[in-house]
Amino acid sequence: MSEEEIITQAISSEDVPQLENIELLFFAYRDFVADPDRILRQYGFGRAHHRALFFVNRRPGLTVAELLDILKITKQSLARVLKQLIEAGHIVQSEGKFDRRKRMLFPTRQGRNLILELSQPQSRRINSAFDQIDPELREAVSDFLRSVRGEQSE
Amino acid sequence: MSEEEIITQAISSEDVPQLENIELLFFAYRDFVADPDRILRQYGFGRAHHRALFFVNRRPGLTVAELLDILKITKQSLARVLKQLIEAGHIVQSEGKFDRRKRMLFPTRQGRNLILELSQPQSRRINSAFDQIDPELREAVSDFLRSVRGEQSE
DNA sequence: AAAATATGTCAATAGTGCTGACATATTTTT
DNA sequence: AAAAATATGTCAGCACTATTGACATATTTT
Numbered sequence: 001m002s003e004e005e006i007i008t009q010a011i012s013s014e015d016v017p018q019l020e021n022i023e024l025l026f027f028a029y030r031d032f033v034a035d036p037d038r039i040l041r042q043y044g045f046g047r048a049h050h051r052a053l054f055f056v057n058r059r060p061g062l063t064v065a066e067l068l069d070i071l072k073i074t075k076q077s078l079a080r081v082l083k084q085l086i087e088a089g090h091i092v093q094s095e096g097k098f099d100r101r102k103r104m105l106f107p108t109r110q111g112r113n114l115i116l117e118l119s120q121p122q123s124r125r126i127n128s129a130f131d132q133i134d135p136e137l138r139e140a141v142s143d144f145l146r147s148v149r150g151e152q153s154e
Numbered sequence: 155m156s157e158e159e160i161i162t163q164a165i166s167s168e169d170v171p172q173l174e175n176i177e178l179l180f181f182a183y184r185d186f187v188a189d190p191d192r193i194l195r196q197y198g199f200g201r202a203h204h205r206a207l208f209f210v211n212r213r214p215g216l217t218v219a220e221l222l223d224i225l226k227i228t229k230q231s232l233a234r235v236l237k238q239l240i241e242a243g244h245i246v247q248s249e250g251k252f253d254r255r256k257r258m259l260f261p262t263r264q265g266r267n268l269i270l271e272l273s274q275p276q277s278r279r280i281n282s283a284f285d286q287i288d289p290e291l292r293e294a295v296s297d298f299l300r301s302v303r304g305e306q307s308e
Numbered sequence: 309a310a311a312a313t314a315t316g317t318c319a320a321t322a323g324t325g326c327t328g329a330c331a332t333a334t335t336t337t338t
Numbered sequence: 339a340a341a342a343a344t345a346t347g348t349c350a351g352c353a354c355t356a357t358t359g360a361c362a363t364a365t366t367t368t
Contacts, residue, residue, distance in 0.1 A: 004243065004246065004262055005262060005263040006246055006260050006261075006262060007211075007214060007260060007261045007262065007263060007265070007266050008214050008215065008260060009214065010211070010212060010213060010214055011211040011212055011266065011269065011270075015270060016269075016270065016273040016274075016277055017277040017280075017281055018276070018277045018280040018281055018284075019212075019273070019277075020296065021280050021295070021296060021299065022208075022273065022276050022277070022280065023208075023212065024296060024299035024300055024303065025182075025183070025186060025280075025299055026205065026208075027299075027303040028179075028299045028300075028302035028303045029179070029183045030226060030303070031302065031303050031304060032179060032302055034226070045323095046322085046323050046324070047323085047324080048323075048324060048325085051180065054176075054177075054180075057161075057164070057165040058164060058165055058173075058177065059164060060161060060162050060163065060164055061162065063345080063346095064345075064346065064347090065344095065345065065346085072184060072188070073324085073325065073326090074325070074326060074327080075345095075346080075347080075348095076325085076326075076327085076347095076348085076349095077324060077325050077326075079346090079347070079348075080323090080324080081323095081324085083347095089158065092158065092160055096345090099334075099335070099344090099345080100333080100334060100335085101332095101333065101334045101335070101344065101345045101346065102334095102344095102345060102346080103345080103346065103347095106160050106161060106162060107160075107161045108158055108159060108160060108161065109159040109160075109161060111161070112161050112165065115165065115170075116165075116169060116170065119170040119173070119176065120170075122172070122176050123170055123171040123172045123173075123176070125302055125304075126171075126172040126175050126176065126179075126302065127171055127172055128301065129298050129299075129301040129302045130172075130298070132297060132298070132301045133294045133297050133298055134294065137291050137294035138294075140287045140288065140291035140292075140294050140295060141175070141294060141295055141298045142174065142175055142178060143286060143287050144283050144284070144286070144287055144295045145175065145178035145179055145181075145182045145283075146178055146182075147282065147283040147286045148182035148185065148186055148279055148280065148283045149178065149181040149182045149184070149185050150185060199354095200353085200354050200355070201354085201355080202354075202355060202356085217314080217315095218314075218315065218316090219313095219314065219315085227355085227356070227357090228356070228357065228358080229314095229315080229316080229317095230316095230317085230318095230356085230357075230358085231355060231356050231357075233315090233316070233317075234354090234355080235354095235355085237316095250314090253313090253314080253365075253366070254364080254365060254366085255313065255314040255315065255363095255364065255365045255366070256313095256314060256315080256365095257314080257315065257316095
Protein backbone atom coordinates (compact mmCIF):
# COMPACT_ATOMS: atom_id res chain seq x y z
CA MET A 1 0.00 0.00 0.00
CA SER A 2 0.91 3.63 0.36
CA GLU A 3 1.73 3.52 -3.30
CA GLU A 4 2.78 7.13 -3.52
CA GLU A 5 3.28 7.29 -7.23
CA ILE A 6 4.73 10.63 -8.27
CA ILE A 7 3.78 12.26 -11.52
CA THR A 8 6.41 14.29 -13.30
CA GLN A 9 4.62 14.88 -16.53
CA ALA A 10 2.52 17.98 -16.98
CA ILE A 11 -1.18 17.48 -17.45
CA SER A 12 -2.20 18.07 -21.05
CA SER A 13 -5.16 18.96 -23.18
CA GLU A 14 -5.57 15.29 -23.89
CA ASP A 15 -6.25 14.65 -20.24
CA VAL A 16 -8.40 17.72 -19.84
CA PRO A 17 -10.15 19.23 -22.81
CA GLN A 18 -9.96 23.03 -22.82
CA LEU A 19 -7.16 22.95 -20.28
CA GLU A 20 -5.64 26.03 -21.79
CA ASN A 21 -8.86 28.01 -21.64
CA ILE A 22 -9.53 26.89 -18.10
CA GLU A 23 -6.18 28.35 -17.16
CA LEU A 24 -6.76 31.53 -19.14
CA LEU A 25 -10.07 32.10 -17.44
CA PHE A 26 -8.42 31.80 -14.06
CA PHE A 27 -5.77 34.38 -14.92
CA ALA A 28 -8.25 36.71 -16.60
CA TYR A 29 -10.53 36.75 -13.60
CA ARG A 30 -7.68 37.04 -11.13
CA ASP A 31 -6.53 40.26 -12.74
CA PHE A 32 -10.01 41.49 -13.59
CA VAL A 33 -10.97 41.73 -9.94
CA ALA A 34 -7.57 42.82 -8.64
CA ASP A 35 -7.98 46.44 -9.66
CA PRO A 36 -11.33 47.09 -7.97
CA ASP A 37 -10.14 45.13 -4.93
CA ARG A 38 -7.48 47.74 -4.37
CA ILE A 39 -9.97 50.58 -4.55
CA LEU A 40 -12.47 48.80 -2.31
CA ARG A 41 -9.97 48.50 0.48
CA GLN A 42 -9.67 52.27 0.67
CA TYR A 43 -13.37 52.36 1.46
CA GLY A 44 -13.22 49.49 3.92
CA PHE A 45 -15.20 47.30 1.58
CA GLY A 46 -14.58 43.97 -0.11
CA ARG A 47 -15.51 42.11 -3.24
CA ALA A 48 -18.95 41.22 -1.93
CA HIS A 49 -19.80 44.90 -1.55
CA HIS A 50 -18.74 45.47 -5.12
CA ARG A 51 -21.05 42.80 -6.47
CA ALA A 52 -24.06 43.90 -4.46
CA LEU A 53 -23.51 47.53 -5.38
CA PHE A 54 -23.05 46.62 -9.02
CA PHE A 55 -26.40 44.91 -9.35
CA VAL A 56 -28.27 47.54 -7.37
CA ASN A 57 -26.94 50.08 -9.85
CA ARG A 58 -27.70 47.79 -12.74
CA ARG A 59 -31.31 47.16 -11.74
CA PRO A 60 -32.41 49.91 -9.34
CA GLY A 61 -35.44 48.91 -7.32
CA LEU A 62 -34.66 45.23 -7.26
CA THR A 63 -35.63 43.38 -4.10
CA VAL A 64 -33.45 41.59 -1.61
CA ALA A 65 -34.70 38.23 -2.84
CA GLU A 66 -33.84 39.09 -6.42
CA LEU A 67 -30.38 40.18 -5.43
CA LEU A 68 -29.84 36.95 -3.50
CA ASP A 69 -30.82 35.00 -6.56
CA ILE A 70 -28.37 36.88 -8.74
CA LEU A 71 -25.44 36.62 -6.37
CA LYS A 72 -26.21 33.05 -5.33
CA ILE A 73 -25.24 33.60 -1.75
CA THR A 74 -27.23 33.24 1.45
CA LYS A 75 -29.36 35.86 3.13
CA GLN A 76 -26.93 36.18 5.98
CA SER A 77 -23.94 36.73 3.70
CA LEU A 78 -25.76 39.48 1.88
CA ALA A 79 -27.19 41.03 5.05
CA ARG A 80 -23.78 42.02 6.33
CA VAL A 81 -22.59 43.80 3.23
CA LEU A 82 -25.96 45.36 2.51
CA LYS A 83 -26.13 46.80 6.00
CA GLN A 84 -22.70 48.36 5.57
CA LEU A 85 -23.54 49.77 2.17
CA ILE A 86 -26.71 51.30 3.56
CA GLU A 87 -24.95 52.73 6.62
CA ALA A 88 -22.28 54.22 4.40
CA GLY A 89 -24.99 55.88 2.32
CA HIS A 90 -24.36 54.05 -0.95
CA ILE A 91 -27.70 52.26 -1.03
CA VAL A 92 -31.16 53.04 0.32
CA GLN A 93 -34.16 50.82 0.84
CA SER A 94 -37.81 51.55 0.29
CA GLU A 95 -40.96 49.54 0.78
CA GLY A 96 -42.28 47.68 -2.21
CA LYS A 97 -45.09 49.53 -3.94
CA PHE A 98 -47.47 46.62 -4.18
CA ASP A 99 -46.08 44.27 -1.58
CA ARG A 100 -44.96 46.09 1.50
CA ARG A 101 -42.98 43.13 2.79
CA LYS A 102 -40.50 43.65 0.02
CA ARG A 103 -37.60 46.07 0.16
CA MET A 104 -36.63 47.78 -3.03
CA LEU A 105 -32.96 48.71 -3.24
CA PHE A 106 -31.70 51.88 -4.90
CA PRO A 107 -28.28 53.42 -5.22
CA THR A 108 -27.68 56.94 -3.95
CA ARG A 109 -25.64 59.42 -5.93
CA GLN A 110 -22.71 58.38 -3.78
CA GLY A 111 -23.30 54.70 -4.54
CA ARG A 112 -23.53 55.47 -8.22
CA ASN A 113 -20.26 57.34 -8.06
CA LEU A 114 -18.54 54.48 -6.29
CA ILE A 115 -19.62 51.90 -8.83
CA LEU A 116 -18.41 54.19 -11.58
CA GLU A 117 -15.02 54.37 -9.93
CA LEU A 118 -14.84 50.60 -9.41
CA SER A 119 -15.88 49.91 -12.96
CA GLN A 120 -13.30 52.12 -14.61
CA PRO A 121 -10.37 49.72 -14.45
CA GLN A 122 -12.61 46.88 -15.57
CA SER A 123 -13.90 48.84 -18.53
CA ARG A 124 -10.36 49.69 -19.49
CA ARG A 125 -9.21 46.13 -19.19
CA ILE A 126 -11.98 44.78 -21.37
CA ASN A 127 -11.66 47.59 -23.86
CA SER A 128 -7.99 47.02 -24.35
CA ALA A 129 -8.56 43.28 -24.65
CA PHE A 130 -11.10 44.00 -27.38
CA ASP A 131 -8.62 46.27 -29.08
CA GLN A 132 -6.51 43.18 -29.63
CA ILE A 133 -9.15 41.32 -31.59
CA ASP A 134 -10.99 41.81 -34.83
CA PRO A 135 -14.15 43.89 -34.29
CA GLU A 136 -16.19 41.31 -36.12
CA LEU A 137 -15.14 38.65 -33.64
CA ARG A 138 -16.06 40.59 -30.54
CA GLU A 139 -19.62 39.40 -30.41
CA ALA A 140 -18.29 35.85 -30.26
CA VAL A 141 -16.63 36.65 -26.96
CA SER A 142 -19.88 37.85 -25.44
CA ASP A 143 -21.67 34.81 -26.81
CA PHE A 144 -19.06 32.63 -25.24
CA LEU A 145 -19.40 34.28 -21.84
CA ARG A 146 -23.15 34.06 -22.04
CA SER A 147 -23.05 30.35 -22.53
CA VAL A 148 -20.38 29.62 -19.94
CA ARG A 149 -22.97 30.96 -17.63
CA GLY A 150 -25.92 28.69 -17.35
CA GLU A 151 -27.55 25.79 -15.65
CA GLN A 152 -25.64 22.59 -16.33
CA SER A 153 -26.08 21.51 -12.72
CA GLU A 154 -27.31 24.57 -10.94
CA MET B 155 -25.98 68.55 3.59
CA SER B 156 -26.95 64.92 3.80
CA GLU B 157 -28.19 65.29 0.27
CA GLU B 158 -29.30 61.70 -0.11
CA GLU B 159 -30.12 61.81 -3.77
CA ILE B 160 -31.67 58.56 -4.93
CA ILE B 161 -31.00 57.17 -8.36
CA THR B 162 -33.78 55.29 -10.05
CA GLN B 163 -32.27 54.94 -13.47
CA ALA B 164 -30.22 51.88 -14.33
CA ILE B 165 -26.59 52.41 -15.06
CA SER B 166 -25.87 52.09 -18.75
CA SER B 167 -23.07 51.38 -21.19
CA GLU B 168 -22.71 55.09 -21.65
CA ASP B 169 -21.72 55.46 -18.03
CA VAL B 170 -19.58 52.37 -18.04
CA PRO B 171 -18.09 51.08 -21.27
CA GLN B 172 -18.30 47.30 -21.55
CA LEU B 173 -20.89 47.18 -18.79
CA GLU B 174 -22.54 44.21 -20.40
CA ASN B 175 -19.34 42.23 -20.66
CA ILE B 176 -18.35 43.08 -17.11
CA GLU B 177 -21.64 41.54 -16.02
CA LEU B 178 -21.23 38.52 -18.28
CA LEU B 179 -17.78 37.83 -16.90
CA PHE B 180 -19.15 37.87 -13.39
CA PHE B 181 -21.87 35.35 -14.22
CA ALA B 182 -19.56 33.17 -16.27
CA TYR B 183 -17.03 32.89 -13.49
CA ARG B 184 -19.67 32.42 -10.82
CA ASP B 185 -20.97 29.32 -12.57
CA PHE B 186 -17.58 28.16 -13.81
CA VAL B 187 -16.32 27.64 -10.26
CA ALA B 188 -19.60 26.45 -8.78
CA ASP B 189 -19.28 22.90 -10.13
CA PRO B 190 -15.80 22.14 -8.75
CA ASP B 191 -16.74 23.86 -5.49
CA ARG B 192 -19.35 21.20 -4.92
CA ILE B 193 -16.88 18.40 -5.49
CA LEU B 194 -14.21 20.02 -3.33
CA ARG B 195 -16.48 20.08 -0.33
CA GLN B 196 -16.75 16.32 -0.41
CA TYR B 197 -12.99 16.19 0.06
CA GLY B 198 -12.95 18.86 2.75
CA PHE B 199 -11.17 21.25 0.44
CA GLY B 200 -11.92 24.69 -0.91
CA ARG B 201 -11.25 26.79 -3.96
CA ALA B 202 -7.72 27.56 -2.90
CA HIS B 203 -6.84 23.88 -2.89
CA HIS B 204 -8.18 23.58 -6.39
CA ARG B 205 -6.00 26.37 -7.71
CA ALA B 206 -2.83 25.12 -6.05
CA LEU B 207 -3.45 21.57 -7.20
CA PHE B 208 -4.21 22.76 -10.70
CA PHE B 209 -0.90 24.51 -11.18
CA VAL B 210 1.13 21.75 -9.56
CA ASN B 211 -0.39 19.41 -12.11
CA ARG B 212 0.10 21.90 -14.87
CA ARG B 213 3.78 22.51 -14.10
CA PRO B 214 5.09 19.59 -12.03
CA GLY B 215 8.28 20.46 -10.21
CA LEU B 216 7.49 24.12 -9.80
CA THR B 217 8.70 25.72 -6.60
CA VAL B 218 6.73 27.30 -3.81
CA ALA B 219 7.88 30.76 -4.88
CA GLU B 220 6.72 30.16 -8.43
CA LEU B 221 3.36 28.97 -7.23
CA LEU B 222 2.98 32.03 -5.03
CA ASP B 223 3.69 34.22 -7.99
CA ILE B 224 1.07 32.50 -10.10
CA LEU B 225 -1.64 32.55 -7.49
CA LYS B 226 -0.79 36.03 -6.25
CA ILE B 227 -1.47 35.19 -2.65
CA THR B 228 0.76 35.34 0.39
CA LYS B 229 3.05 32.62 1.69
CA GLN B 230 0.87 32.05 4.69
CA SER B 231 -2.28 31.63 2.64
CA LEU B 232 -0.61 29.05 0.47
CA ALA B 233 1.10 27.27 3.38
CA ARG B 234 -2.17 26.10 4.86
CA VAL B 235 -3.65 24.61 1.73
CA LEU B 236 -0.35 23.13 0.61
CA LYS B 237 0.09 21.41 3.94
CA GLN B 238 -3.34 19.87 3.68
CA LEU B 239 -2.80 18.74 0.12
CA ILE B 240 0.48 17.13 1.13
CA GLU B 241 -1.02 15.45 4.19
CA ALA B 242 -3.87 14.13 2.09
CA GLY B 243 -1.34 12.66 -0.34
CA HIS B 244 -2.22 14.74 -3.37
CA ILE B 245 1.09 16.56 -3.59
CA VAL B 246 4.65 15.70 -2.60
CA GLN B 247 7.67 17.92 -2.16
CA SER B 248 11.26 17.26 -3.04
CA GLU B 249 14.43 19.27 -2.65
CA GLY B 250 15.48 21.36 -5.57
CA LYS B 251 18.13 19.65 -7.68
CA PHE B 252 20.49 22.59 -7.91
CA ASP B 253 19.31 24.73 -5.04
CA ARG B 254 18.47 22.68 -2.01
CA ARG B 255 16.60 25.52 -0.35
CA LYS B 256 13.90 25.18 -2.93
CA ARG B 257 11.03 22.76 -2.74
CA MET B 258 9.80 21.26 -5.95
CA LEU B 259 6.14 20.32 -5.94
CA PHE B 260 4.76 17.27 -7.73
CA PRO B 261 1.33 15.73 -7.90
CA THR B 262 0.83 12.12 -6.86
CA ARG B 263 -1.37 9.79 -8.85
CA GLN B 264 -4.11 10.62 -6.39
CA GLY B 265 -3.57 14.36 -6.91
CA ARG B 266 -3.67 13.89 -10.64
CA ASN B 267 -6.91 11.98 -10.36
CA LEU B 268 -8.46 14.68 -8.24
CA ILE B 269 -7.61 17.47 -10.64
CA LEU B 270 -9.04 15.39 -13.47
CA GLU B 271 -12.27 15.06 -11.56
CA LEU B 272 -12.41 18.76 -10.74
CA SER B 273 -11.67 19.75 -14.31
CA GLN B 274 -14.37 17.66 -15.90
CA PRO B 275 -17.28 20.02 -15.33
CA GLN B 276 -15.14 22.96 -16.38
CA SER B 277 -14.11 21.23 -19.58
CA ARG B 278 -17.70 20.42 -20.32
CA ARG B 279 -18.83 23.95 -19.65
CA ILE B 280 -16.24 25.49 -21.95
CA ASN B 281 -16.76 22.88 -24.60
CA SER B 282 -20.45 23.47 -24.75
CA ALA B 283 -19.92 27.22 -24.80
CA PHE B 284 -17.61 26.73 -27.78
CA ASP B 285 -20.22 24.59 -29.44
CA GLN B 286 -22.35 27.71 -29.58
CA ILE B 287 -19.90 29.73 -31.59
CA ASP B 288 -18.33 29.49 -35.00
CA PRO B 289 -15.13 27.40 -34.87
CA GLU B 290 -13.25 30.13 -36.65
CA LEU B 291 -14.09 32.57 -33.91
CA ARG B 292 -12.93 30.40 -31.06
CA GLU B 293 -9.38 31.58 -31.11
CA ALA B 294 -10.66 35.11 -30.59
CA VAL B 295 -12.05 34.05 -27.26
CA SER B 296 -8.69 32.73 -26.10
CA ASP B 297 -7.01 35.88 -27.37
CA PHE B 298 -9.47 37.94 -25.42
CA LEU B 299 -8.88 36.02 -22.21
CA ARG B 300 -5.14 36.25 -22.70
CA SER B 301 -5.27 40.00 -22.88
CA VAL B 302 -7.71 40.52 -20.05
CA ARG B 303 -4.93 39.02 -18.05
CA GLY B 304 -2.01 41.31 -17.88
CA GLU B 305 -0.18 44.04 -16.10
CA GLN B 306 -2.16 47.26 -16.33
CA SER B 307 -1.38 48.00 -12.70
CA GLU B 308 -0.04 44.82 -11.27
C1' DA C 309 32.15 35.44 7.46
C1' DA C 310 28.27 38.14 6.19
C1' DA C 311 24.36 38.90 3.45
C1' DA C 312 20.73 37.33 0.76
C1' DT C 313 17.35 33.86 -0.45
C1' DA C 314 13.74 30.07 -0.01
C1' DT C 315 10.95 28.11 2.92
C1' DG C 316 8.33 27.29 7.09
C1' DT C 317 5.87 28.78 11.11
C1' DC C 318 3.50 31.69 14.70
C1' DA C 319 -0.02 34.92 16.21
C1' DA C 320 -3.51 37.95 15.12
C1' DT C 321 -7.06 39.91 12.12
C1' DA C 322 -10.54 40.64 8.28
C1' DG C 323 -13.80 39.34 4.74
C1' DT C 324 -17.02 36.17 2.92
C1' DG C 325 -19.35 32.24 2.79
C1' DC C 326 -22.36 28.62 5.36
C1' DT C 327 -26.28 26.56 8.65
C1' DG C 328 -30.13 26.67 11.55
C1' DA C 329 -33.11 29.01 14.43
C1' DC C 330 -36.19 32.51 15.46
C1' DA C 331 -38.85 37.17 15.08
C1' DT C 332 -41.74 40.53 12.60
C1' DA C 333 -44.64 42.33 9.20
C1' DT C 334 -47.43 41.47 5.46
C1' DT C 335 -49.98 38.90 2.07
C1' DT C 336 -52.41 34.85 0.59
C1' DT C 337 -55.14 30.92 1.45
C1' DT C 338 -58.56 28.47 3.77
C1' DA D 339 -61.29 35.84 10.74
C1' DA D 340 -57.84 32.54 11.40
C1' DA D 341 -54.10 29.97 9.51
C1' DA D 342 -50.44 29.47 6.37
C1' DA D 343 -47.07 31.25 3.44
C1' DT D 344 -43.80 34.81 2.16
C1' DA D 345 -40.13 38.54 2.56
C1' DT D 346 -37.07 40.29 5.36
C1' DG D 347 -34.07 40.81 9.33
C1' DT D 348 -31.26 39.04 12.99
C1' DC D 349 -28.72 35.91 16.18
C1' DA D 350 -25.05 32.59 17.23
C1' DG D 351 -21.60 29.83 15.56
C1' DC D 352 -18.51 27.85 12.19
C1' DA D 353 -15.28 27.27 7.97
C1' DC D 354 -12.30 28.95 4.45
C1' DT D 355 -9.31 32.21 2.45
C1' DA D 356 -6.94 36.10 2.60
C1' DT D 357 -3.96 39.63 5.07
C1' DT D 358 0.37 41.50 8.04
C1' DG D 359 4.50 41.21 10.60
C1' DA D 360 7.76 38.70 13.09
C1' DC D 361 10.93 35.16 13.57
C1' DA D 362 13.56 30.52 12.62
C1' DT D 363 16.24 27.42 9.68
C1' DA D 364 18.85 25.86 5.92
C1' DT D 365 21.30 27.01 2.00
C1' DT D 366 23.51 29.79 -1.44
C1' DT D 367 25.77 33.95 -2.88
C1' DT D 368 28.72 37.72 -2.04
